[in-house]
Amino acid sequence: MDSLESLFSTAQQWLFESAVQPAMFALGLGNLLETGYEATAWFMVGLIQILILLAVVGPLQRWRPVEPVTDRATIRTDILYTLIHRLGLFRIALFFTLEPWFDELFGMARTSGYGTFHLDQLWPGVTDNAVVSLLIYLVVFDFIAYWTHRGQHQIEWWWRLHSLHHAQRQMTMWSDNRNHFLDDIIVDVIVVLVAQLIGVAPGQFIAIVALTQLSESFQHANLKLWFGRVGERLWVSPRFHRLHHSIGLGHETPVRLRREGPDVAGPPQDGSAPLGGREAEPNVGAVKLAGPPQDGSAPLGGREAEPNVGAVKLAGPPQDGSAPLGGREAAPNVGAFKLGGYNFGVLLPWWDVLFGTANFEQRYDPTGIRDQVEQLRDYGSGFWSQQWLGLKRLVGRA
Numbered sequence: 193m194d195s196l197e198s199l200f201s202t203a204q205q206w207l208f209e210s211a212v213q214p215a216m217f218a219l220g221l222g223n224l225l226e227t228g229y230e231a232t233a234w235f236m237v238g239l240i241q242i243l244i245l246l247a248v249v250g251p252l253q254r255w256r257p258v259e260p261v262t263d264r265a266t267i268r269t270d271i272l273y274t275l276i277h278r279l280g281l282f283r284i285a286l287f288f289t290l291e292p293w294f295d296e297l298f299g300m301a302r303t304s305g306y307g308t309f310h311l312d313q314l315w316p317g318v319t320d321n322a323v324v325s326l327l328i329y330l331v332v333f334d335f336i337a338y339w340t341h342r343g344q345h346q347i348e349w350w351w352r353l354h355s356l357h358h359a360q361r362q363m364t365m366w367s368d369n370r371n372h373f374l375d376d377i378i379v380d381v382i383v384v385l386v387a388q389l390i391g392v393a394p395g396q397f398i399a400i401v402a403l404t405q406l407s408e409s410f411q412h413a414n415l416k417l418w419f420g421r422v423g424e425r426l427w428v429s430p431r432f433h434r435l436h437h438s439i440g441l442g443h444e445t446p447v448r449l450r451r452e453g454p455d456v457a458g459p460p461q462d463g464s465a466p467l468g469g470r471e472a473e474p475n476v477g478a479v480k481l482a483g484p485p486q487d488g489s490a491p492l493g494g495r496e497a498e499p500n501v502g503a504v505k506l507a508g509p510p511q512d513g514s515a516p517l518g519g520r521e522a523a524p525n526v527g528a529f530k531l532g533g534y535n536f537g538v539l540l541p542w543w544d545v546l547f548g549t550a551n552f553e554q555r556y557d558p559t560g561i562r563d564q565v566e567q568l569r570d571y572g573s574g575f576w577s578q579q580w581l582g583l584k585r586l587v588g589r590a
């Protein structure tokens with residue numbers, strides 16, 4: 193660990209002195225050298241991530257793809273998003289726009305006595321151990337990320353932005369950064385505020401972000417892979433996150449209807465339920481435990497358990513054997529679903545298990561958003577059209 197760290201520092205020093213520093217002087221940015229040094233670290237982290245993606249995750253995608261690649265153009269757009277984010281362009285843009293505001297805000301907070309708390313100093317000798325401290329911050333950031341992600345899905349205007357991320361029908365290891373810029377800025381502001389509140393050190397912060405980003409890229413891979421019964425509950429897998437991207441299941445929660453009894457929600461029989469992948473085992477794909485299992489049959493907090501457990505929600509699939517797109521004529525169920533979905537976790541599936549949003553079914557449905565398929569809603573194909581349509585959606589004009 194230490195030798196890796198010193199190797200990284202040496203490389204950072206070298207890259208900074210041989211390229212970044214001279215370039216900054218040439219651009220008249222000599223007063224920002226310290227920031228440039230930090231930016232060099234972010235750039236290197238991004239470069240390492242991209243190398244790992246190309247060398248490890250790419251071959252995995254070719255080894256066990258969920259679906260064939262049919263749309264290379266949309267993948268190229270995702271690659272552009274990835275380069276913009278991981279190589280630091282987005283960060284540089286934020287630095288010159290938001291950072292001055294933050295500096296002022298945090299400066300004011302500090303002079304009035306706030307902003308000096310460090311979570312890892314709660315229990316000297318234990319929590320300030322390097323590894324323990326890193327793990328604590330990782331868990332806290334992930335908890336915040338879970339609720340942020342739920343906000344993106346359940347707050348209507350926020351979903352109008354986040355839906356761009358879900359509109360990818362050809363999901364690959366490049367899809368993680370496919371987001372609307374406004375959405376990125378909001379999420380970034382939350383992360384920066386939390387980092388200040390809990391007092392994470394810059395080095396640790398970079399390590400946590402790097403690990404999170406790499407794991408996120410991996411989860412988006414076009415890769416048929418699950419981590420096993422126990423592993424699925426420890427770390428978010430490609431299967432876990434792909435289900436979050438499924439048409440219907442990933443972005444809708446059935447609304448409970450009282451007349452159908454206390455345990456059943458949504459009209460599952462009319463062919464309007466989530467598209468795709470439901471020919472097999474009609475009911476298994478539809479069950480959601482609203483809480484921990486009550487019959488002790490699933491000690492790991494999961495839902496492969498029998499559908500008769502506790503509170504069961506039915507989210508579809510239709511039992512009439514109609515074609516995947518056949519649900520469009522079935523108007524009666526309008527309003528049977530609300531914004532929501534499953535598997536909001538970013539690194540740890542624990543929060544989904546804890547708050548009743550986990551789905552551990554082994555299924556690999558088509559990805560996207562229902563209105564893309566049913567109303568042919570356009571989310572844009574290129575970078576600029578996606579950003580522009582996102583703004584239009586936000587104000588209700590697309």
Ligand SMILES: [Zn+2]
Nearest residue numbers: 341345354436
């Ligand atoms: Zn989402």
Ligand SMILES: [Zn+2]
Nearest residue numbers: 357368412433
């Ligand atoms: Zn995603």
